[in-house]
Amino acid sequence: MSFDSNFTAVVTGGASGLGRATSELLLKNGAQVLVLDMDQEAGEEFSQAHERAEFIKTDVTQAKEVEAALKTGQSQLGSMRALIQCAGIAKAEKILNKDGSPQELEHFAQVVQVNLLGTFNVMRLAAAQMKSNEPDSDGERGVIVNTSSIAAFEGQIGQTAYASSKAGVHALTLPAARELAREGIRVTCIAPGIFDTPLLAGLPEKARVSLAQQMPFPQRLGQAEEFASLAHEIITNKFLNGETIRLDGALRMPPR
Numbered sequence: 001m002s003f004d005s006n007f008t009a010v011v012t013g014g015a016s017g018l019g020r021a022t023s024e025l026l027l028k029n030g031a032q033v034l035v036l037d038m039d040q041e042a043g044e045e046f047s048q049a050h051e052r053a054e055f056i057k058t059d060v061t062q063a064k065e066v067e068a069a070l071k072t073g074q075s076q077l078g079s080m081r082a083l084i085q086c087a088g089i090a091k092a093e094k095i096l097n098k099d100g101s102p103q104e105l106e107h108f109a110q111v112v113q114v115n116l117l118g119t120f121n122v123m124r125l126a127a128a129q130m131k132s133n134e135p136d137s138d139g140e141r142g143v144i145v146n147t148s149s150i151a152a153f154e155g156q157i158g159q160t161a162y163a164s165s166k167a168g169v170h171a172l173t174l175p176a177a178r179e180l181a182r183e184g185i186r187v188t189c190i191a192p193g194i195f196d197t198p199l200l201a202g203l204p205e206k207a208r209v210s211l212a213q214q215m216p217f218p219q220r221l222g223q224a225e226e227f228a229s230l231a232h233e234i235i236t237n238k239f240l241n242g243e244t245i246r247l248d249g250a251l252r253m254p255p256r
């Protein structure tokens with residue numbers, strides 16, 4: 001479905017991977033897109049390559065930075081109707097190191113800070129902007145799509161921080177959707193399985209092949225375009241609300 005020419009979507013983490021593919025699909029369907037990302041080089045390159053895309057370097061964990069970016073975006077592109085949150089980090093670390101010493105508390109906190117607090121931070125500020133939008137014929141003023149992970153449900157060894165942060169993103173979906181219903185704002189969540197993005201680029205080829213072989217069907221890694229397609233469906237299908245949707249080719253992660 002194509003969007004009205006003044007339909008604006010904000011995409012966090014839109015300079016890479018799942019967020020970038022989503023931004024591209026929304027642009028292709030006529031939306032204006034504001035990309036918020038820490039990666040200045042990739043973000044600027046993206047906005048220069050796409051006429052209806054803007055980029056503002058933003059750290060999703062910083063309240064003032066996000067507030068300012070959303071304000072600037074609103075004055076440049078109009079108020080946002082959709083927020084898709086893909087900014088995130090995936091750091092693996094065991095509770096006990098090889099020498100028996102405990103994981104640094106700071107390392108755990110950093111992952112939760114970006115993935116959970118960052119997601120909540122942008123969501124709260126976006127909701128405050130969306131609530132003043134003109135409602136559409138269904139009374140909808142906006143839609144928020146957050147990104148969890150199947151690690152929220154089957155975290156592997158070394159994923160305590162990542163799994164906790166993503167479980168938090170899943171858990172806030174329903175209470176947020178219930179609360180923001182009165183404003184006409186939907187809140188949903190996608191829990192991807194394993195997708196072929198720069199996030200996985202650090203893995204050796206052998207590990208990537210082994211991951212793909214664990215997939216029930218199709219026996220390959222997910223493509224970022226498949227994530228983008230689901231995000232687009234969520235934006236346009238008004239009856240999707242308060243739900244986390246797994247997008248994983250039936251993968252259930254083993255302990256390691």
Ligand SMILES: NC(=O)c1ccc[n+]([C@@H]2O[C@H](COP(=O)([O-])OP(=O)(O)OC[C@H]3O[C@@H](n4cnc5c(N)ncnc54)[C@H](O)[C@@H]3O)[C@@H](O)[C@H]2O)c1
Nearest residue numbers: 013016017018037038059060087088149192194195197199
């Ligand atoms: N790729 C996968 O297999 C997979 C699986 C499950 C969940 N996810 C989740 O999907 C989301 C997107 O992942 P991806 O694979 O596209 O990763 P990616 O590394 O390709 O993209 C993530 C983007 O987020 C940005 N970012 C990181 N920290 C930020 C911050 N504090 N503020 C603003 N931007 C920040 C990065 O600069 C990057 O551009 C992440 O939340 C990730 O945890 C990915």
